[in-house]
Amino acid sequence: MKHLLKTFLFLAAFAGFMTACNNSDDPNNTSGEAKLISFGFYAADNQGVLFQDYVVSDSTSTSWTINLPAEVDKSKLIARFVTTKNDSVTINGVGQVSGVTVNNFTVPVDYYLTDGTNNTRYTITVGKASAYTWSKLSSFTADSAICFTMKVNPVTNTPYILYKEDRATSTDQKAALIKWNGTDWEYVGASAGLSAGRIGSYLDLTFDATGKPYVAYPDYMTTTTAQKATVRFYNGTDWADAGQGITAGAVTYTALSFAPDNSLMLFNVNNAAAGGLAKRELGYSVYNGSAWTTSNTITGRTADMLTYLPVAKLVNGALYVGTFNQVAPSSFSVYKYQNGAWTTIADKMIEAGATNSNLRDFDMDVDKDGNIFIAIADNASDAAVYKPRVKKYTAATQTWSNVGDIINVSLDDIRHFDLAVSPYGIPYLMYRNANQYPVIISLDTDTQQWTSEVVLEQVEADDLWLDFAPNGEAFATFSKTGGSLTTYKYAAPAN
16 A cells, blocks of 8 residues: 555656666656656665555655654665656765665755756655554444454455354354455355354464465364364365365364465364374474375473463564463463474463463464564462463563553453554554453553553454554454454554
8 A cells, every 4th residue: 555645646657767867758857957756665665664655746846745654763764766857866965876775864854856957955854644543344244253363464454354153053153254355344255154064163364475365173064073173275266175174183272374484384272182192282284285294293392281272473484383381370382483493482481470371361473573472361460360461572682571561451351352563563452441342552662551542442342353464554353242243444544
């Protein structure tokens, strides 16, 4: 998505030109004036700094303002620009190359253009864009869900919701996938559901490098043993099997992700001892595109570590797996898979002063720099009450720290939470407040404390999911009484 700050955008005619001199053959430039035609900061030129393109175009003024999000580091930005024919461009006497030269835009910057005869000064000011706000999308009313997961397609920046259909008969409770098309929700494949019949409640969704969706769920209908895992994918016209009844036995909690080598990895908790795995042991299966290997275990994780709520995230060539350990005292563990080997980052970790962590929920996300964020509830601040907290593992120092203060709500009241980290590395937490309303907080980078709650809607909510798109926008989905699904989008306010 491009933010067009002013009109007269001529990028289509000039997108291929990258240098300051001879940037454009403008047939209308008969006056010989030195003129800046377009100017912008592009994500492709500012990787890791910008996640959208921000472009300004003005045919009359020589003072241009371009607004960027407050989180952007303005001290090292690369601009891309187009000028009239044969112009040279300098800043303080230093030649500028479009799409290459780095400058500090914390203060206004003067660009000097000359064609040898005519000279023009353009002042570029980088301002602060309006803060993102939450707005409600059209609700999904065609069906109701018993449980669901929501994730953003990293190729299209749009949310997908995988859910278990709410039906009177359990054998009819199939899996279905919907996506947001920009104006409404639509089914991915047939609306009759993508599974042959009943599925389990713990399902997951991921995408390959092209944006193709893959889904995983405990399968009650098409496997020899009920509740073995099945993985399917949408090939563009229909749903196809990546594997039916993959696991050796019945499974429950599910996490699905691609690995650094592009193989597909499915993590499950054994519902009963099978395939050499103990009951409640975490195992994983690997799909190389033609066959599965199953009943694998993470190096260093023992069979007696009862597992719940695994989470898998592929970030910048590394796969991270976090899980809740239901072994007294309850704790969490985090593992990293890279170059074909597992590394333990956190082993049965529990907050200092806590006697236990609460099983009700657990989540993990990882930023672009490999910093790991964990959401978990414990009784460190009050022996009788479990309260959620967010912890951060800083990859550069290999140390753990608390993010902000503990969230001062009882987990018995809020029940669920979901954690997501923005492309700028800022953690956001979604949970239910004491009124059961869905709320979101984020870390204030100035105070290093949590912001005030943003109440999405004054309605009792359940089953919360939050996820960021690569372009910096986010989506939050929750269910209401009766299983209806509501989604909010976090983006710049409409002009």
